[in-house]
Amino acid sequence: MNSIIYAVIPAYNPSLPLIALLNSLAAMPFKGIILVDDGSAPGCASVFAEACRIPGVTLLRHAVNLGKGQALKTAFNHLLLEHADMHGVVTADADGQHLPEDILKVAHALEREERALVLGVRTFKKNVPLRSRFGNVLTAGIARGLLGRKIQDTQTGLRGISRELLPELIRLRTGGYDYEMEMLICLLNSQAKLLQVDISTVYVGKNETSHFNPLLDSVAIYYVFIRHIGNSIITAILDFSIFSICYYFSDWLLLSIAWGRIFAGAFNFSIGKAFVFKSNSNIVRELISYIWLVIVLMLISYSSIRVATMLFNMSPYWAKFIVELIIFILSFSVQRIFIFSRSNKLDYDLHTDWDNYYINRTISQSTVTRRITGRLIVKKIKEYEPSKPQTIVEFGGGDSCFYEKFRESFPGVKYIVIDNSTVGVEKFREKAGSGAEAVCWNILEPFDEWLGDIVYSVGLIEHFAPDQTAACIRSHFQAVRPGGIVLLSYPSPTALYRAIRFVAEWLKIWRFVDERPLLYAEVSEEVCKYGSVLWRGMNWGIGLTQEIVIARRS
DSSP: SSSEEEEEEEEOOOOTTHHHHHHHHTTTOSEEEEEEESSOOGGGHHHHHHHHHHTEEEEEEEOOOHHHHHHHHHHHHEEEEEEOOOEEEEOOOOOOOSSSHHHHHHHHHHHTSSSSEEEEOOOOTTSSOHHTTTHHHHHHHHHHHHHHHSSSSSTTTTTTEEEEGHHHHHHHHOOHHHHHHHHHHHHTTTEEEEEEEOOOOOOSSTTTOOOOOOOHHHHHHHHHHHHHHHHHHHHHHHHHHHHHHHHHEEEHHHHHHHHHHHHHHHHHHOOOOIISSOOOHHHHHHHHHHHHHHHHHHHHHHHHHHHHHHSSSOOOOHHHHHHHHHHHHHHHHHIIISSSSOOOOOOTOOOOOOHHHHHHOOTTTTTHHHHHHHHHHHHHHHHHSSSSSOOOOTOOOOOOSSHHHHHHHHHHOOOEEEEEOOOOOOOOOHHHTTTEEEOOOOSSSSOSSOOOOEEEEOGGGGSSSSHHHHHHHHHHHHHHHEEEEEEEEEOOOOHHHHHHHHHHHTTOOOTTTOOOOHHHHHHHHHHHHHHHHHEEEEEGGGGEEEEEEEEEOO
């Protein structure tokens, strides 16, 4: 393997087969092996002592048994603190059910991907012990219905996980066998890439070494699914009850639907964010997106019920029940994909072809949205920089969309464009007049001296991996004079953005393959290293919701 990948093995009361597994893994190209003693009995001390003598093994201990999930989180936390340069981890069980060659197979699949979850999936045939077959087929079916993904083996402990996904997994509250199901839901909600690799189905004896309790642990696993559908069921009951009461007393269909939606929607949003999707995104944006969803679904519900009652002479109560049953599926999917989705899937090996973009872009494209954005950013710069600037620098401004607006608003100002696209730079030089310069430069490289009073970029910093985005923000502050203004505009992962991008990608007209919408927390963390935030707002008018941050360099 060319990537840095660690093997993680949680162990509770292990036996000698663990030593054989560790010796095999030590001979493989793993960077190291993290073994977690999850509060095992004193009689297992000799097994762990032998394990510590194997090269590459690091032992972490729990004083008491905390569960398999907590053992995995302990290992993930250790690796993120001590080995942040790793590509990812492969988790395996300590009871000998995962063959070393299968563990390596999962590792090889993981090293070819970013933001990925790789599952080592087993086949469940007649010779598989009953306690191990228990619930697998049913669980896989429920997972496919709720998550929209076909998962062959939901309870496999052999998993490859990219480093970028580990912080989210550490935050999960579950700690037992249900943790692995919670992990699946968390990562699929965050749009991580899912790969499934076939592995051998191995059981020792009748699987006596497994610490899985068929009753208690299965209940815990299914509770994860129950939590997901329970919120919707309670919401539906609340909605229908309030609708029925209001309609009984008022005989006003639209008002009754509205009151039901308001109360049920408030309940559904609160529970959905905190307990179902466990989203950590900005609550204001999610709430705005959710309100729009409620309004749209309410109008669909109202129209459908009206049609059912008028054309089919159906009772409003039965019509409401049938319509809401259909809308439930739509609502759940929209919430999971567009509202409470925590991050977007992205392949950092893909890059937008900016030369081709500048060659094929026409003046008429997005004229309205550019005017809206240009007016807004000029207005805000004037508010926070009342004195006339001498020099304005635009990063990523090849064939700048905003040059004319800035020259009109700041007559006589010197305007500098910095871009790494030679085509974009040349096109800007062709249209720019005196007092304007264009420089072809890698914006991720540091600047030795400041260049202007104002440095800004629109739609730039989101086209990089996280560490490069941080470097790009740093360059903005290096290029502005002390006390000068930095303006950053970037897309925010609102439901509106996700919906527009989803349609554009489906129509195959989306050209920005490396664009990743950013949360304010990621941007502000870097901005505050070099200056202070003066203003933050959202440019809703252009559809692809652009957040704008204005800061002053220290």
